[in-house]
Amino acid sequence: MSPRSRATSSAAIPEQLGFAGMPERLFVCTPSKLGAFADCPRRYRYSYVDRPTPPKGPPWAHNSMGASVHTALKNWFALPAERRAPGALPTLLKATWVREGYRDVDQERAVYRRALEWLESYVATLDPEEEPLGVERVVATKTAVLALNGRADRIDARTTDDGPEAVIVDYKTGRSGLDADDARGSLALALYAFAAERVFRRPCRRVELHHLPTGTVAAHEHTEESLARQVRRAEETATDIMAAEKAVAAGADPDREFPTNPGSLCGWCDFRKVCPAGAGVAGKEPWTAVEHLGA
Numbered sequence: 001m002s003p004r005s006r007a008t009s010s011a012a013i014p015e016q017l018g019f020a021g022m023p024e025r026l027f028v029c030t031p032s033k034l035g036a037f038a039d040c041p042r043r044y045r046y047s048y049v050d051r052p053t054p055p056k057g058p059p060w061a062h063n064s065m066g067a068s069v070h071t072a073l074k075n076w077f078a079l080p081a082e083r084r085a086p087g088a089l090p091t092l093l094k095a096t097w098v099r100e101g102y103r104d105v106d107q108e109r110a111v112y113r114r115a116l117e118w119l120e121s122y123v124a125t126l127d128p129e130e131e132p133l134g135v136e137r138v139v140a141t142k143t144a145v146l147a148l149n150g151r152a153d154r155i156d157a158r159t160t161d162d163g164p165e166a167v168i169v170d171y172k173t174g175r176s177g178l179d180a181d182d183a184r185g186s187l188a189l190a191l192y193a194f195a196a197e198r199v200f201r202r203p204c205r206r207v208e209l210h211h212l213p214t215g216t217v218a219a220h221e222h223t224e225e226s227l228a229r230q231v232r233r234a235e236e237t238a239t240d241i242m243a244a245e246k247a248v249a250a251g252a253d254p255d256r257e258f259p260t261n262p263g264s265l266c267g268w269c270d271f272r273k274v275c276p277a278g279a280g281v282a283g284k285e286p287w288t289a290v291e292h293l294g295a
C-alpha cells in the first residue's frame with residue numbers, strides 16, 4: 001500500500017471528508033483505467049489526463065482479432081436459441097471482423113480461420129438453451145471512494161447447493177494459457193464480481209477466464225474477504241491517481257506525479273514513441289502477437 005493510499009482507505013471513511021465535511025468526489029473508473037495506472041502511471045496520464053491525447057502508434061492485430069471474437073460471441077448469444085449453432089459462426093465472425101493491424105491479407109485470413117476454429121470448438125461446449133444473466137453487460141456500483149463501472153464479457157446464472165449465483169466469465173484469446181492464479185489475481189474480474197453481486201442481488205463469487213485457443217477454463221472462488229481486499233486495492237490505486245491529479249492541478253510537475261515504469265510492456269505501449277522511457281525500446285510490429293497463428 002502506498003503512503004498516499006494508507007491515508008485514505010474504505011476502512012477510514014471519515015478521512016474521505018474534505019473541507020466543511022463535504023465528501024470528496026468519487027473516482028469514476030473502469031477496471032482498465034485502474035489497471036493502466038497500476039501498470040504505468042505515465043501511460044495512464046497519456047491515456048486519460050493529457051488533452052489532446054498524444055499520438056498513438058498503429059492499431060494492433062491481436063486487439064483486432066480479440067475484439068472480433070468477442071463481438072462474434074456477443075452476437076451468437078443475441079441469436080434465438082434454436083439458431084445458436086456452430087454453422088452460424090462464419091457469418092457472425094465475418095460480419096464484424098476488424099481488419100486493422102495485420103501484416104498482409106494472407107496473415108489476416110490465417111488468423112480469421114484460426115479464430116473461427118476456436119469459436120466453433122468453444123460454442124460446442126455451451127448449452128444453446130442457457131440464457132446468461134448478461135452478455136457484454138455493464139455493471140456499476142459505488143464504494144466510499146469509487147464510482148465503478150465495467151463491461152463483463154458474460155455473466156452466467158448458475159445454481160449451486162446454496163442457491164442461485166452469478167458467475168463472471170471473461171474470454172481470452174492471447175497466446176499463453178491461464179491458470180487459477182490468473183483468475184484469483186485479476187482485479188478486473190473481482191471488481192466485476194463485486195458489482196454484479198449488487199446489481200443482480202445474488203452471490204457472485206466465482207470468476208472464470210475462458211481461454212479460447214486452448215479451450216481451458218481457469219477459475220477462482222472469491223470470498224467476501226478476498227473481494228473486499230481487491231476493492232481496497234482498487235481504492236488505493238484511485239486514491240493515488242486522485243492525489244497525482246490534484247498535485248498537477250496545483251502546479252506540480254506532471255512528469256514527477258505520473259512517473260514512467262519502464263519494462264516489458266513498453267514494446268507494446270501505444271505511447272512508446274512519445275514517452276522518454278519508451279523511445280529507446282524496440283517496438284513490436286503491430287502483428288507480432290498473431291504471427292504464431294500462421295501465414
Ligand code: SF4
Binds near residue numbers: 043261263277278279
Ligand atoms: S513506453 Fe513504457 S514507460 Fe512509457 S508510457 Fe509506455 S509503458 Fe510507460
